[in-house]
Amino acid sequence: MPKPTRIWTDVDYDKPGKQVGWLYLHHSVTRSAYGNIMIPIAVVSNGRGPTAFFMAGNHGDEYEGQIALCRLIRELEPGAIQGRVIILPAANLPAALDSARVSPIDQGNLNRSFPGDPDGNVTQQIAHYIDSVLFPLADHFHDLHSGGSSLDYLPFASMHQSDDDALNAKSLAALLAFGAPLSLVWMMSSDRRYGPPAAMVRGVPALGGEFGGGGAVSRAGVAMIERGLRNTLVHLGMAPPPEVQDQAPPARLIKVPGRSYFVYAPEPGLFEPLVELGEEVESGQLAGQVHFVDNPARPAVPCHFRAAGIVICKRHFGRVERGDCVFHLAIDHAAA
Ligand SMILES: [Zn+2]
Numbered sequence: 001m002p003k004p005t006r007i008w009t010d011v012d013y014d015k016p017g018k019q020v021g022w023l024y025l026h027h028s029v030t031r032s033a034y035g036n037i038m039i040p041i042a043v044v045s046n047g048r049g050p051t052a053f054f055m056a057g058n059h060g061d062e063y064e065g066q067i068a069l070c071r072l073i074r075e076l077e078p079g080a081i082q083g084r085v086i087i088l089p090a091a092n093l094p095a096a097l098d099s100a101r102v103s104p105i106d107q108g109n110l111n112r113s114f115p116g117d118p119d120g121n122v123t124q125q126i127a128h129y130i131d132s133v134l135f136p137l138a139d140h141f142h143d144l145h146s147g148g149s150s151l152d153y154l155p156f157a158s159m160h161q162s163d164d165d166a167l168n169a170k171s172l173a174a175l176l177a178f179g180a181p182l183s184l185v186w187m188m189s190s191d192r193r194y195g196p197p198a199a200m201v202r203g204v205p206a207l208g209g210e211f212g213g214g215g216a217v218s219r220a221g222v223a224m225i226e227r228g229l230r231n232t233l234v235h236l237g238m239a240p241p242p243e244v245q246d247q248a249p250p251a252r253l254i255k256v257p258g259r260s261y262f263v264y265a266p267e268p269g270l271f272e273p274l275v276e277l278g279e280e281v282e283s284g285q286l287a288g289q290v291h292f293v294d295n296p297a298r299p300a301v302p303c304h305f306r307a308a309g310i311v312i313c314k315r316h317f318g319r320v321e322r323g324d325c326v327f328h329l330a331i332d333h334a335a336a
Contacts, residue, residue: 003118007129011043013086013137017078018044025125027105037094037122042073042087049083050236053138053204054229055130056088058111058145058195060095060103064211064221065144072229083238086134092126099215101148111145114198130195135202140174140236143195143206144225147213147313151325154277154312155221156182156254157209157228160190162200170205176251177235178207178228183251184312184330188258214316254330260306263287263327265320267301273326275311283308287327290320305329 011021022038029035054072056065069089076085090096092110094103102109108123116127135141147153157180159171175183186208190197196206211225212218227248233239265271269290275281282305289300309329320326 045084046078050139056144057090057096062146068225141199149215153210158184253333
């Protein structure tokens with residue numbers, strides 16, 4: 001018998017109408033013996049229909065989704081939908097309030113913590129609640145990310161390829177319906193410690209996406225999310241199509257085939273990138289070089305791309321440690 005969550009909530013998932021409340025995670029510390037971490041959650045429900053579960057703040061320093069979902073909570077009214085929308089705008093609230101990828105309480109990375117543990121640390125308890133309570137309610141899950149403090153991204157919506165072909169087809173249809181100009185499929189073996197693969201283990205079609213980065217807020221990324229979530233509600237049959245049809249061009253579908261499409265810093269030092277986001281590069285092309293400001297006579301150490309593709313991710317900070325990701329690539333999905 002799996003252990004139940006210890007988190008309780010003041011929202012009723014079965015109640016019609018709009019509720020904005022909290023998940024209460026008991027957190028007993030010196031300054032507050034019987035205290036709680038209160039994680040905001042909203043439920044907007046009207047009649048029978050699918051349940052869409054939108055989440056942001058899985059990583060606290062990724063802001064576009066947090067902003068878009070806060071606005072959605074204020075603006076979405078039950079009469080505008082058929083079905084139920086569950087919104088968790090700051091899933092790892094301690095990390096979101098600390099503008100950090102991981103929780104300042106336990107250093108937990110929520111997106112490496114699924115399926116979580118009801119008796120674990122704060123981050124593991126949040127993951128367990130999402131996995132054991134919210135995923136079973138959902139017919140569609142979207143986990144909104146960006147590159148965070150350390151990475152800049154060409155913005156895209158994404159899905160993880162799983163072992164389940166039917167679920168992959170449903171996720172791909174939702175990805176294309178979301179309508180981001182770039183839509184990406186992560187082809188590498190699916191890691192269920194991440195949110196979307198964990199949802200897919202539960203049988204829920206799931207999307208992700210990187211909508212900006214560098215610890216900043218991309219206006220284009222926020223707009224892409226808001227337009228995409230409206231398209232998602234139409235796709236799920238929860239909202240009528242807009243009277244004026246969107247004239248956006250069809251998405252370019254790309255994929256990340258594997259680890260060889262990533263470039264890592266070969267040495268600690270100061271990384272000089274030699275290509276930009278959006279550039280097409282060749283296998284073997286010089287990606288950048290590491291300089292040694294404490295020993296400037298030492299020649300810079302180059303690093304190279306190991307595959308051809310489009311630069312979709314670039315390190316934001318100049319200083320690197322050995323093993324830091326400095327670039328990654330994607331290729332057209334139709335390519336072999
Ligand atoms: Zn993230």
